[in-house]
Amino acid sequence: MAYTQPHPRQSILSTSSHSSVEHLSPTASSTRFSLPAAPSIHTTLGSSRQTATRVVPNIYDRNLNKARSSEVSASAYAFLFSEIVQYTQKRVSGINDFERRLNTMGYRIGTRILELLIWRNESSSKTPKREIRLLPVLLMIQSQVWKAVFGKAADGLEKSSANVDEYMIIDNDPLLERHISVPRDISQLSCSSFTAGIVEAVLDGLNFPARVTAHNTANAQYPNKVTILIKLEKSVLEREELLK
Amino acid sequence: MAIFGLWIINKAGGLVYQKSFAEGLAQLTSNEQLVLAGTLHGIHAITSRLSPNGSSSGANVIEGETFKMTIFLTVTGTKFVLLTSLTETIAEHILQRIYEAYSDAVMKNPFHTPEMPVRSEGFETRVNAIIGSGQT
Structure with missing residues (x-):
């Protein structure tokens, strides 16, 4: 110094x-x-x-496997995400661009989360395995990935009745959006596009290419409710047929 | 027991949030509100220097015959002012909770610019919940 x-x-x-x-x-x-x-x-x-x-070991020296004791302040998380959104807003024109940018940033986190989760699984379980079927992968995202990133499992996983290639993950009170009030003029914007990016990266990493988007589906009971829509690529469904 | 209104004054003396909850005080135009808030900011600055020994918190309560004005100054210089009836006893408590809501729903909201007027739906709902529960 x-x-x-x-x-x-x-x-x-x-x-x-x-x-x-x-x-x-x-x-x-x-x-x-x-x-x-x-x-x-x-x-x-x-x-x-x-x-x-x-007492406080260097963050780089901590064991990657100790997930339970390492809690992060929700306020710090909220402020950081707020800055991310402000940073993005300064550099975009239009809602589509905004969501795409947030998605890209989430993607970078998703690739790392997947790596970390698999690494933790391999070191803790005696029979580590790689998911190759669609449903276990979606369940893993809904429970494990959500727990690793937001501290709780997502509230629902649904299959679209209209399209066979669409699945939805539902979060009634997304941690990222808890303190965010989107102004009326851009009310279509969903900041959970960031989460969608994370999901897209995890799916991509497991070789389930898909397009993932976030949509506000607020109702009276859950004003922040968000639906993460997963639209799988054709190749995934074809492979799924073969594995049956 | 009545809560008439809430003001939030930024550290430059501008009124960034104003809301009325009950009838009872004369209705002011928004321009008059702004002038009043600016004046209060000045008065508060003077009262904080009146103390003979060292610094002071400044005016905490200003009372009239029909109403009471409770002022809560945060460490960052933002002032929360609650206009209530004289018998209201939990004004400080309410202000504390509104400060909490402000830190959550306004300061953590990426679409809010610091020192600018507060337009956040989340904050509206939180304030309504606090004032609603406080009057029972």
């Missing part, structure tokens, strides 16, 4: 054998904002020095 600061915790970090990489990491630099009084009490004890710096 370029500046000098007579902070007790700072001096411990610099004299110990920590590499300079840790000084640049977000967790280590957060000591700049910590209250001086509380942590300095512990720094006088030799044994607790190590524990004091290891």
Whole structure:
């Protein structure tokens, strides 16, 4: 760090054998904002020095498999998504473009989520398996993917009665849209296009190419209700026929 | 026991949200509301410097013969003002909950510009729920 600061915790970090990489990491630099009084009490004890710096491990050093204890603040999540939407809004013209952009950003998350979920499955279960049938894949998205991203399973999975290639995932109270009020002039916009992107990426990653879109289907009971519409490609249905 | 209205004044003294809930006070035009809010902003700034020893929170309650004005100043400088009858006892509590709703439904809404008038359906519903439940 370029500046000098007579902070007790700072001096411990610099004299110990920590590499300079840790000084640049977000967790280590957060000591700049910590209250001086509380942590300095512990720094006088030799044994607790190590524990004091290891209470919050570097985000890159944490075990990928520990999903349960690592909770994220819903407010931080909401503010981050709000910024994403504002960022996107500045760069688009029209609702279609808006939704496409959000979809693309979600897609990038979806590819990573799929990778992570499969990795976690493989390390935890003795008989890891790869889903090749459509229904188990859709169920996996509805439960596992939703739990990993939003902390709860989606409220419903439905098959379209009109078209054989269409399926719908229903979320009554989507976490992303909980605090969002879309203005009237662009009321068709569904910010859950981001979620649709995640779903599209997971399906793509498992080789079930599809077009996924989000639609507001609000009713009196659930004003934020959203339907994620999955329109599968023809090849998927043909393969499904062969596997029967 | 009645709640007449709610104002939200931004840190520059502009009225960004105004809503009336009950009859009882003289109806003001929107221009008069704006002037009044700006004046209150100035008065509040003066009262916060009146304290002989150190800084002060500024005016918290302004009372008249027929109404009471409870002012809640947030750390960011936004003011929430609740106009109630004199007997209303839970004005502070209501303001606290409206502040919560404001942080949720307005500040986390990507379609709201800070310091600009509040137009958020989610906030409307939350405010109506709070005021509705508060008057029982």
